[in-house]
Amino acid sequence: MKKVFGRPVSLTDVPFTYCPGCHHGIAHRLVAEVLDEFGVRENTIGVCPVGCSVFAYLFFNCDMVCAAHGRAPAIATGIKRSRPDSIVFTYQGDGDLASIGTAEIVHAANRGENITVIFINNAIYGMTGGQMAPTTLAGQITQTSPYGRDPKTMGYPIRVSEMLSTLKGATYISRVALNKPANIIKAKKSIKKAFQVQLDRKGFSLVEILSSCPTNWGLSPVEASKWVEENMIPYYPLGEFRVPEEVA
């Protein structure tokens, strides 16, 4: 019998540590499928962050380095500069990338580092148990915004893709979601484009992935996917924000 569906070689068989209904697993799989399809697994070095995906090194079946909180783009820069022929990606959450690591991501993008960044935006700190993230929506209740995020004192949710798109050094920037099959297919295409940009040595690429966090949102997996559609996508519109001319 012909095998029609299986685990990508770029994923190990270690069971995910993610909660039921969390979108990290889908995001991992899409990245792994893309690495498989380009045939670059053996030439890939991933950098995992601090946060729920700190264990990503167990799941991606390639060389991996674990970064300090927020510093993945700097580490990826050091790796890529010393091994320009390797495929280098970071996998970061919103606390990691959009809060403590803002300097590193902005300047890696601005330098046009030839790396790919997978940015998981689930509007909350997952690993530490549901605190406010820089991407937490206005009014959203978290452990550290127990009365809802008040933008007047807590700031507005940061639109990372739009912000980084103002930088000339950024080559490809897109925002995708994983809340329904149609969006997952689009997400995969976008991740593939991002890695293509790196393979073509065209510079910095980032895919922001809107993800669910049922556990810390206090919702069921189905409700959480609906919450992405109804609350996140209106504020964080999907689409491509920067596309290299040749790919557009």
Next chain:
Amino acid sequence: MGEKILMKGNEAIGEAAIRAGCRYYFGYPITPQSELTAYMAKKLLKMKNAAFIQAESEIAAINMVYGAAATGVRAMTSSSSPGISLKQEGISYIALAELPCVVVNMMRGGPGLGDIQPSQGDYFQATKGGGHGDYHLIVLAPSSVQELVDLTMDAFDLADKYRNPVMILGDGLLGQMMEAVEFKERPKVDLPDKGDWIITGCKDREPRHIVPFDLDPSVLEKWNYNLGEKYKKIKEKEVRYEAVNTENAELIIVAYGTVARIVKTVISNAKEEGINIGLIRPITLFPFPEKVINKTADNVKKFLVVEMSLGQMVEDVKLSVNGKAEVNFYGRAGGIIPSPEEILKEVKKCL
């Protein structure tokens, strides 16, 4: 014999690093070490298979070193005191990840933004860890521009030998002064092959991870013990010091770096006045030359530690002497360099 050339300390470090095979430098401007960053820019940006990045921050710079070192290349960053504080997070990660790299600290007056004059106020930070967790750097303390060159080259070898970050602990005076230096031909050193741990992509092998954490305390404890074993070996094998006029001395001054240079003048000035004093100059601050100090304390009953700080290395001297002799201290802080006259006055007070 190589040719002698006149070079500024900071630039000499850069040239020494390049000659030692360092092609990856990541830094951030800060006085009084900026000439080193500029020198690396001038050289590395023109070289193939090399990278110079003026990073967005000291934090990013040390993490770029982390990434480059993980791939097996010789990588370096440099800064001065406030910038070194920022690097401590990265240094702690690098220590547990056991990545070889060189960090240069040309110390200036602190705490806080302090000033930009020479100081030795970062001794504790450099020798006792600096960041969080149980770890040590190998700390080398040059006292001349020639030694900046020689120790920078040694630093890369030591880093590779022990898979440990090495710090060059100089100060603003050493960085800014010009002296004649020679880049000597160096004997080839046998160093361990990096092939079994570096991150290069997993072609023809299982994937590798450089992961400086483990949530299982029994695993993390084992890693800590492994580090402890390594530090023990470093303490046994890598201690370096210079002893000057220690035979029949009435008093031994213990000083390192810039202060040790001044003390050499004090020794000859004292001799003219009929006072016989000696110097023990630690060249490695970690590992600290505790055995020689302890042994010297069998014969000499008075020590004077002189530092450009409120008294930091003096604690290690006291531990080394272990009650066998009197340990006095004289320090100037905040970027003031002690004069030979004031040190001699202190010597006389002790005698």
